Amino acid sequence: MPQPLSDRTNSFTDSVIRRMTRIAMKYDAVNLSQGFPDFDPPRxxxxxxxxxxxxxxxxxxxxxxxxxxxxxxxxxxxxxxxxxxxxxxxxxxxxxxxxxxxxxxxxxxxxxxxxxxxxxxxxxxxxxxxxxxxxxxxxxxxxxxxxxxxxxxxxxxxxxxxxxxxxxxxxxxxxxxxxxxxxxxxxxxxxxxxxxxxxxxxxxxxxxxxxxxxxxxxxxxxxxxxxxxxxxxxxxxxxxxxxxxxxxxxxxxxxxxxxxxxxxxxxxxxxxxxxxxxxxGPEYYADLQEKYTRKRDLFLGGLDAMGIPHTDPQGAYYVLLDISEYGYDSDLQFCKSLAREVGVAAVPGSSFFREDVNHLIRLHFAKRDDTLNEALNRLESMRGKLKK
The missing domain is CATH 3.40.640.10 (Type I PLP-dependent aspartate aminotransferase-like (Major domain))
Known part of the structure; x- marks a missing residue:
């Protein structure tokens, strides 16, 4: 029997963020988990x-x-x-x-x-x-x-x-x-x-x-x-x-x-x-800020219209949703169900907190407007499909 592997890496899991991308692909879900855009780089x-x-x-x-x-x-x-x-x-x-x-x-x-x-x-x-x-x-x-x-x-x-x-x-x-x-x-x-x-x-x-x-x-x-x-x-x-x-x-x-x-x-x-x-020049970065401001307003406005509680990001392109009302003991299980039943992929908040946090999930909005609108359309069914 070979010697044990490294103690230093024994507690590691795979990246939950990247795992959720694989789950998104499995269920053909809109991938709002791993933070990459679906639009092209500058020409x-x-x-x-x-x-x-x-x-x-x-x-x-x-x-x-x-x-x-x-x-x-x-x-x-x-x-x-x-x-x-x-x-x-x-x-x-x-x-x-x-x-x-x-x-x-x-x-x-x-x-x-x-x-x-x-x-x-x-x-x-x-x-x-x-x-x-x-x-x-x-x-x-x-x-x-x-x-x-x-x-x-x-x-x-x-x-x-x-x-x-x-x-x-x-x-x-x-x-x-x-x-x-x-x-x-x-x-x-x-x-x-x-x-x-x-x-x-x-x-x-x-x-x-x-x-x-x-x-x-x-x-x-x-x-x-x-x-x-x-x-x-x-x-x-x-x-x-x-x-x-x-x-x-x-x-x-x-x-x-x-x-x-x-x-x-x-x-x-x-x-x-x-x-x-x-x-x-500076105009590129001003346009970038304006572009992401529009995306944030579009996505957060859609969440507000559905009454989904969320954080209000000051920077970056992530938003945390509060899923307390759904009655799940595991935020990871909620995210798996969200991808499978609703068709939107998110990341469980427990991946990011040292504290005992099980009521938040992370989504991102670095996507084309039509992708964000499709995600919002799918999220409209979230309460009906996932609330216990």
Whole structure:
């Protein structure tokens, strides 16, 4: 009999988000579970991709990202973050923000270190901590506004964590942290000497009057912040798996080495093809915000018309529905029934909460209008088909 497998990964399950996509496919349900759009990337990217298909590059790029990709990304993010970012020493391109977060965790954390994670959280964060040998400390974001309790946060900092993970705007609850909240976190991070690893993939998807503040741009925070993000959501290219880390040179130097042994590098043709998008002007991001605002209003308005209680996202493109009235003991079972009987796929809220939460499900609205309308039409039958 072979020896037992890794204790570290013994408690892992498959991703519930990706599992719900497979269930959606099985029942031909409208997939509002896994957060990817069903509309095309900008034409400029597709045109450049067509050229690259014949002209290349098709071989390895520099491990930490092609030169022109890093230069275009540095120019874009420098304007947003209020400092000049060196494309050669302060950026590493990664295979999506998933790898960026993993590389950041492995760069910072030693086995036995503690890491603060806000709950609700994107499901990978706990796994990232465990794979790094670290122990997550969860701090609640309390609904409906998903604010944190300052005393609870400080109690977590008093445990002397190595890092805090900050998703802003937040998946799954759509919270946009205010500047005042971020300054509170920054003060504690300084006082207790803690790194902050940010996940900012929804940085351009916001709803007025909310504004995104880059944590690294706060006074004194550049030296202790590891900014992780992705091009997936901004340019509707989730399958391209292009992400990045921005941080001070001494941190990036270590992150480059971790990245090299994790994945070697990003797809060279895709880095080349996305460069035109990185040079878009501010009008693209204003149009993106307007586009998602319309989608949010369409979808949430439809939920309101049916009297379905839900959260009101400030950013990102997720909404949590309250399913308390349906009488299910398991939110996962509810989601399976929803896909099978109603034809809409969602993610059980328990996937995102450390707390005992079994009455919420997550849907997303990064879809064409006709897809959202079809989902709303199907949801009209939800009470009749699922209420016990």
């Amino acid at each position: 400029e990217i597709l045109d450049r991709l067509a050229q690259v298909a014949y002209k290349g590059p098709h071989q390895y790029a520099v491990t930490w990202g092609a030169q022109n990709f890093r230069e275009a990304l540095a120019e874009k993010q420098s304007a947003l973050m209020g400092r000049t970012i060196d494309p050669n020493s302060e950026i590493v391109a990664t295979c999506g923000s998933t790898e960026a977060m993993m590389a950041a965790m492995m760069t910072v954390a030693n086995p036995g270190d503690k890491v603060v994670v806000f709950s609700p959280f994107y499901e990978n964060y706990g796994a990232d901590a465990i794979l790094s040998g670290a122990e997550p400390i969860y701090v609640s974001l309390k609904p409906p506004a998903f604010q944190f309790d300052v005393d609870e946060l400080e109690a977590a900092f008093k445990q002397r964590p190595k890092a805090l993970i900050l998703c802003n705007p937040s998946n799954p609850c759509g919270k946009v942290f205010t500047r005042e909240e971020l300054l509170t976190i920054a003060e504690m991070a300084t006082r207790y000497d803690v790194y902050v690893i940010t996940d900012e993939v929804y940085e351009h998807i916001l709803y007025a009057p909310n504004q995104h503040t880059y944590f690294a741009a706060l006074p004194g925070m550049w030296n202790r912040t590891i900014t992780c993000s992705s091009l997936s959501k901004t340019y509707s290219i989730t399958g391209w798996r292009l992400g990045y880390i921005i941080a001070p040179a001494e941190i990036i130097d270590r992150a480059k080495k971790v990245h090299d042994f994790l994945t070697v590098g990003c797809a060279a043709p895709l880095m080349e093809a996305v460069v035109p998008a990185l040079r878009f």
